[in-house]
Amino acid sequence: MPEDDELNEDVIKEDLKQQIKEKLKKEILNEVYTELKSEKESLTEAVVSRLSEEHLLTPVESTQITEPNQEEELLDKVTISISTKAILKIATHSLRFANRSLPKREWCEVFGILGGKMYDYGPKLHIVNAYPITHGDIVSVVDVFMRDSSKFTKVFKHLKKLGQFICGWYHSHPSHGLFLSSDDFETHLNFQKQWEDSVALVMDPFKIDGYSYGFEIYRVDFKSNRYNKVPFLVKGALDVRALPELLEFLSPIVENKATDLEFEER
Ligand SMILES: [Zn+2]
Incomplete structure (x- = not known):
């Protein structure tokens, strides 16, 4: 039947049109994609070189893992994790006794205990929280703490109630860098004699610059x-x-000051 033939022809034409449309659509999309991609690459390159010129790009220290893909790769090797709360507590404790509004001669180091929990998977030791103990001459204050069983036991019992244990200690090195001095080394040996995997965390709050956690x-x-x-x-x-x-926002709160005065108080 001629009518049928016509109908068939229409169907074929329509189908062909559709196929051409699809092909064109794909080609256009591909072209747009390639263009965008190359633009993005040159843009990224330009941004990176600009930032490097201005010394704004500093690689994150190798022991500090921030990128999720790095995280996955290194997860097997990493045996310790630390909570945000612990970092903020150690940093604010350190800054309370050494900051720009205090004369440098009054700056002193702070000492505290790290509360941990053990896990069977991922990083085995998790530093849950940090407990400020005192400040001053670190060698003597830590020595007193370790020898005075009542002080040590008080912290030990407090942590036990929270399901944590003493997994190490922290102290600050305000503006003098990250390392263990020979005294710190001796002090830490006492911790590792109590528990072999104990850790020593050293914080220099002046190293917190947006690229480093400062410890x-x-x-x-x-x-x-x-x-x-x-x-x-x-x-x-x-x-x-x-x-x-x-x-910067937390420091006044730690010192019991208002973060910002109300206008009517000024
Ligand atoms: Zn030290």
Whole structure:
């Protein structure tokens, strides 16, 4: 039937038109995609070179893991994680006794205990919280703390109630860098004698610059009698870039001041 033929022809034409349309659509999309991609690459390159020129790009220290893909790769090697809360507490404690509004001669180091929990998977040791103990001459204050069983037991019992244990200690090095001094080394040996995997966290709050969390975690290797950096993971999605601003905001609260006076109070 001629009518049928006509109908068939229409169907074929329509089908062909559709196929051409689809092909064109794909080609156009591909072209747009390629263009956008190359534009993005050159844009990224330009931005990166500009930032490097202005020294705004500094690689994050190798022991500090912030990118999720890095996180996955290194997760097997990382045996320690630390909570955002612990970092904020150590940083605010350190800054309370050494900050720009205090004369430098009055700056002093702070000392505290790290409360941990053990896990069977991922980073085995999680530093849940930090407990400020005191400030002053670190060698003597830590020595007193370790020798005075009533002080040590008080903290031990408090942590036990919370399901944590003393997994190490922290102290600050306001503006003098991250390392263990020979005294710190001796002090830490006492912690590792109590629990072999104890860690020593050293914080220099003046290293918190948007690229660094401002601390390192160390452990002594008994065989070589040296201390090593222990890689760690920050739990709780604390963005290292936000840390300086966060601390600036938190510092008045720590010192019992209002973060901002109401206009009617001024
Ligand atoms: Zn020290």
